[in-house]
Amino acid sequence: MKRVGCLGLFAGLALIAALFALVQMWSGAGPLEADRNVVVPEGASLTRAAEEMERAGAITSARRFVLLSKLLGGSDPIRAGEYPIPAGISQADLLELMQQGKVVQRLVAVPEGLPSVLVHEALMRAPELTGKVAVPEEGSVLPDSYSYERGETRAAVLARMQQAMDRYLADAWKRRKPGLVVTTPHEAVILASIVEKETAKEAERRTVAAVYSNRLRQGMRLQADPTIIYPLTKGRPLGRRIRRSEVRAVNGYNTYSMAGLPQGPIANPGRASIDAVLNPAESSALYFVADGTGGHVFADTLEQHNANVAKWYAIRRARGEME
Template sequence: MLLGAGFYGLQLWGGPGPAKQNISVTVPEGASLSRAAGELEKAGAIRSAQQFVFFAKIFGGGEAIKAGEYRVPARLSAADVLKLLQGGRTLQRMVTIPEGTPSIIVYETLMKADQLTGEIEVPVEGTVLPDSYAYNRGDTRQSVLDRMQKAMVNYLAKAWERRKPGIAVNTPLEALTLASIVEKETGKPEERRTVAAVYSNRLRQNMMLQADPTIIYPITKGKPLGRRILQSELRAKNDYNTYTMTGLPAGPIANPGRASIDAVLDPETTSALYFVADGTGGHVFADTLEQHNANVQKWYALRRSRGEM
């Protein structure tokens, strides 16, 4: 009879658990094993808190459980639930910042992120490294933002150390600024180094960069304009409009990703000074204004054939 009871007990401890689907359970900071067991029972992860505590004291090895939010897979045994809590393998959520995201949208993304806490200010443009960042329930928005900004500091420092000699930018901030323009000008990875080279060539020749995204930035802080640029906006004089000034804008116009930073610090070797859309999502490049004007006319003709003009 005792043997049968022992076998039944082991089945309760090591056999499939009662959860019919994956569930989330939060173990509060400082919670005892009994308190955690109560939360597990309420969530349906275990059959009995009392039994869980009893068997945990016999078979659990005495290792402390860790606070946090846990995802308990369906049918996970009580024994494995305890291992999950002792190992501290908490449920991690993700927040993703795509390459070229302006800081106002970084702010909005963090403010909307599920289960983050606290307030933040809009980060300085160009200080966030686009990537996916894991966080736990209850983490502060500021702590996640701090990690995003530390990642940018670390990556930019390493990238700057391996920069190509003779590049057109003189400081890491200038590199970030130009990289943010490159990021906004092309969505094709294979074009980044060539676009970076065009703007680098223009900087060296003291030509205006004439980058459309720099017109838009003071108007929307990097959000989509949603319409054509007005002639008055094209002529506007400010610290960002590269149609009315030579050199780089006052600072980044977005948060550039690793590839655009690398492109600016190691641009393609080319004499190209111009580029225009080619109708496929990419661009066609030109060394002379005459070549560029011909390419522009081809682009206009393509747009007219599509009914866009």
């Protein structure tokens, strides 16, 4: 009886040792020596994914990985995609990575005020995207950073950018201040694009929006320099001073030669500029000019504005920027 008992004890201990070794094998450090990305193809089974991981050196045996996954890893399915595999990852963590779909995330950045021609260039430069896409309609993209996965189409990423603008504009329009000079969301985007190009200072966006709203309400020309540049470059930097002939040019955008809003946006405005147009500051200002610090000084009358312009010219002469 004692012998049988000892054999049973030894068998039990052996089983415990085997289970412990199995758990250690599952949760212990793996063989991968350096971080690398591995692609699990669309529709891949666990076996196919394991073969890709073995080929990449993340595990030593695809067959063993599949067996341990079924015994110890739960039943959640794996997801396709490009995975960032860290050096020494355990088999347990590797399976969890694929089950949770923690794929490599890449970003396309769209800064506030970026024109659509440059949004298009950013999409076409983005690595690992597929397909071509046309230049989006100006003002249709919400500036932000957009994540994407390897193999995704440029059209799909652009659609997310435009859907984000549609959602934000619809929500902002519901919150708009009563009695605005802009009467449609599209007009709000047009005016917001001008505000975006005129100031980068958060604190003065609503006042700039108020100036242009006041001018529109009184039938004054907006006289916004960026609207002169847009038909010349489609929003790219002009790289020189504006010529007198360009100030006088008659087209659908130049607000020096026409009253009212341009025929369309001149950039893709961000959230803050949209909000500023839909809730402008309480101000009677009709003019503004640079103040030499990166911001602007505002005026209610032409006389005040001319005095501010004279101060700005004095600053520029002192800097050697003009005679």
